[in-house]
Every structure is written in C-alpha cells, then in structure tokens.
Amino acid sequence: MKTAKKALWIGLAMAAGGAALLSLGVVADGDDHRWRGWGQRTDFASVTDQTYLTECGGCHMAYQPGMLPAASWGRIMENLQDHFGDNAELDEPVRRHIQGLLERNAADRVSSGRSPKVMRSLSGQAPLRFTETRYFRRKHHEIPTRIVMQNPQVGSFANCDACHAGANKGNYDEHQVRIPGAGYWDD
Numbered sequence: 667m668k669t670a671k672k673a674l675w676i677g678l679a680m681a682a683g684g685a686a687l688l689s690l691g692v693v694a695d696g697d698d699h700r701w702r703g704w705g706q707r708t709d710f711a712s713v714t715d716q717t718y719l720t721e722c723g724g725c726h727m728a729y730q731p732g733m734l735p736a737a738s739w740g741r742i743m744e745n746l747q748d749h750f751g752d753n754a755e756l757d758e759p760v761r762r763h764i765q766g767l768l769e770r771n772a773a774d775r776v777s778s779g780r781s782p783k784v785m786r787s788l789s790g791q792a793p794l795r796f797t798e799t800r801y802f803r804r805k806h807h808e809i810p811t812r813i814v815m816q817n818p819q820v821g822s823f824a825n826c827d828a829c830h831a832g833a834n835k836g837n838y839d840e841h842q843v844r845i846p847g848a849g850y851w852d853d
C-alpha cells in the first residue's frame with residue numbers, strides 16, 4: 667500500500683472509532699443515569715417527568731428527589747400554599763402526581779449516588795431544606811456567605827445551578843464548580 671493511501675485508511679479508521687465512542691457516550695448518558703465517564707456522573711438521580719420539571723422548576727431549579735427523604739417531600743407537598751414565603755399551590759391531581767414521584771425517588775427509597783450518605787447524616791430528621799442538612803453543610807461550610815448571599819448572581823445556597831453547571835443533570839462534581847464572580851473553586 668502506498669504511504670498516502672495508508673494514511674487515508676488510518677484516518678478513516680480513527681474517524682469511525684471516534685464516531686463510535688461519541689454515540690456510545692450519548693446512548694449511555696441517556697439510558698443509564700448512573701453511568702460515569704467523560705465528565706458525566708450522577709450524584710443525585712435526575713428525573714425527566716415534564717410535569718415536575720415545569721411545576722417545580724420555575725422559581726428555582728427542579729431539585730432531584732434523592733436529596734431529601736420521603737417524609738420531607740410529604741411535608742413540603744402538603745403545605746404548598748405556604749412554601750418558603752411563596753404560594754406554590756397546585757391542582758390536586760398534579761400535586762398528588764408530583765408528591766408520588768418525589769416519594770418514590772426519595773433519599774430513603776433509592777440507593778444510588780449520594781442519597782444513602784444524606785440519609786445517614788439526617789439521623790431520622792425530615793428537614794424542609796436540603797441546604798439545612800448536615801451533609802450539605804459539611805460540603806459547603808468553607809464557602810464564605812458573602813460570595814453567596816451578597817452575590818446577585820447566586821443569592822442563596824438553594825440556587826445549586828448558579829455554581830454547579832451540571833446541577834440539572836444531578837451532577838455536583840466538586841471539580842466542576844464555578845462560583846460566579848469568584849471563579850473556579852480550588853481548595
């Protein structure tokens with residue numbers, strides 16, 4: 667085989683290999699949320715339920731159910747008219763649908779990602795906020811409140827997606843955190 671032709675064949679083979687790897691990545695990411703690789707990983711299993719994403723993702727990101735136990739979701743969903751100072755009331759069928767989804771995928775019902783660790787940190791409590799769990803505090807206590815509360819681009823620890831670019835996919839890798847106005851976190 668002439669050298670030029672050989673180079674062409676090697677090039678084609680590499681392109682095909684690359685395409686195969688790419689499609690593998692896409693398929694694996696779509697079908698299996700526990701799959702890890704190429705910067706994809708899941709700390710809290712994400713849900714794709716459109717009703718949930720629409721109704722609970724309008725004022726803040728749609729939190730992954732695995733952040734809190736079923737008892738917490740029950741408390742939240744049974745008191746939506748007084749929701750952290752807002753009225754987040756829903757029609758009863760929609761409310762029941764969402765409550766069921768949250769409870770079935772709650773931290774005490776799934777064994778994937780960080781949910782078991784969150785459960786261990788709760789010692790039986792059912793808080794209304796993930797940001798008030800011991801687990802959350804342990805992971806964020808080094809961050810000065812000044813660059814959160816007084817930062818208009820963040821405003822609150824509840825705005826996970828302000829700092830964690832992968833938050834909506836349930837990815838909270840500490841190596842991919844970027845605090846707006848403060849840059850990449852490096853400790």
Ligand code: HEC
Pocket residue numbers: 721722723724725726729742746749750751752753754764794795796797798821822823824825
């Ligand atoms: C009308 C706006 C609004 C809607 C709709 C809404 N929320 Fe909220 N939610 C809030 C506000 C405001 C807070 C407090 C945010 C903060 O402290 O920065 C909050 C906080 C939360 C928290 C606590 C976050 C933390 O860990 O600190 C959870 C959990 C939560 N909401 C769940 C839900 C669920 C589930 C739904 C859908 C049924 C929902 N929210 C719909 C306004 C809303």
Ligand code: HEC
Pocket residue numbers: 709733780796797805806808809813814820822823824825826827828829830838839840841843845851853
């Ligand atoms: C102000 C920016 C900011 C906000 C808002 C924020 N985080 Fe973080 N988070 C960080 C930083 C920085 C770290 C890494 C801390 C360290 O390494 O000391 C981190 C770490 C974590 C970790 C541990 C990651 C690891 O690899 O060990 C988890 C899980 C996490 N955050 C989840 C959340 C969730 C869920 C929310 C919203 C309820 C949230 N974070 C809100 C900045 C933020």
